[in-house]
Amino acid sequence: MHGTILTLLKRYVQTQYDHSTWLKLTELAGLESVEFDHRTVYPDEHIYALVGHAAEMTGLSAGELHEKFGEYLVPDLMYMYQKLLDPNWKTLDMLEHTELTMHKQVRAEHIDNSPPVLEVNRLGIDELMIDYVSPRRMGGLAVGIVRGVAAYYDEADRIDVMPTTSEDGERVRIHVRRR
Ligand code: HEM
Structure with a gap:
């Protein structure tokens, strides 16, 4: 997945929730050591893991979260x-x-x-x-x-x-x- 989408996901979580929520998410997804930038193409599994855990944390479905x-x-x-x-x-x-x-x-x-x-x-x-x-x-x-x-x-x-x-x-x- 295009790095732009992932950097925007990071900003979305940081602004709609807070920075510690983002850190928690990357930890749960096993991605705490990954730096996201807009020039890199990342494996799709990264976004699935982040959205999956974000859904669990917020109580929203993955579909609802995708929509927002x-x-x-x-x-x-x-x-x-x-x-x-x-x-x-x-x-x-x-x-x-x-x-x-x-x-x-x-x-x-x-x-x-x-x-x-x-x-x-x-x-x-x-x-x-x-x-x-x-x-x-x-x-x-x-x-x-x-x-x-x-x-x-x-x-x-x-x-x-x-x-x-x-x-x-x-x-x-x-x-x-x-x-
Ligand atoms: C200014 C307009 C748009 C731009 C610049 C844009 C750009 C992008 C980019 C960069 C990606 C990531 C692709 C990748 O990582 O391989 C993407 C994915 C995606 N785009 Fe667009 N897009 C635009 C409009 C739209 C519109 C209007 C829709 C829906 C009607 C849409 C639906 C999607 C979806 C669902 C994905 C996620 C990947 C997937 O489901 O396979 N995009 N888009």
């Missing part, structure tokens, strides 16, 4: 890849272009980067469907990112996000509609 963290990630991701954003985009346009602009760029930056392939179908001016398929089973993160994008464009109160998750969690279909 996904929302939190958006302003930083937008800032980092701002050159790829068209100033005329709003929530649905940005979601429509994620796969062929932002995620494409992420893949080109490092051979080990593998953001999920998002199949996005624009159903109309105010409606689209995202099909998320990933063996990482981080659909909650995808849902959180969608909510975060709506908040970023100041459309959170008009955007309905309706996810349906497959039983094994590998597929999430997210219906997004603007009222």
Whole structure:
């Protein structure tokens, strides 16, 4: 997993909880000696272990935690890849272009980067469907990112996000509609 996601997870835990919670988490995950930086690609097991223990500690499910963290990630991701954003985009346009602009760029930056392939179908001016398929089973993160994008464009109160998750969690279909 991209180091940016892990450094943001660290900051999320430090700001939403506190620094000692982060230390406790890394200890429980057996990662106390790992320094996270945004240039390194880390094994996926690191994020699974951190989120798994964070869920136990907070009493939230891993899915709920992914969702909150996904929302939190958006302003930083937008800032980092701002050159790829068209100033005329709003929530649905940005979601429509994620796969062929932002995620494409992420893949080109490092051979080990593998953001999920998002199949996005624009159903109309105010409606689209995202099909998320990933063996990482981080659909909650995808849902959180969608909510975060709506908040970023100041459309959170008009955007309905309706996810349906497959039983094994590998597929999430997210219906997004603007009222
Ligand atoms: C500015 C827009 C975005 C940027 C810059 C971005 C960037 C990234 C990066 C760097 C990763 C880590 C990839 C890796 O470590 O291999 C990632 C993963 C991910 N992205 Fe995006 N992303 C964006 C928008 C979105 C959107 C709109 C969604 C969902 C609708 C999404 C869903 C995900 C998920 C769920 C993952 C976790 C990995 C997985 O499930 O396989 N991203 N993204």
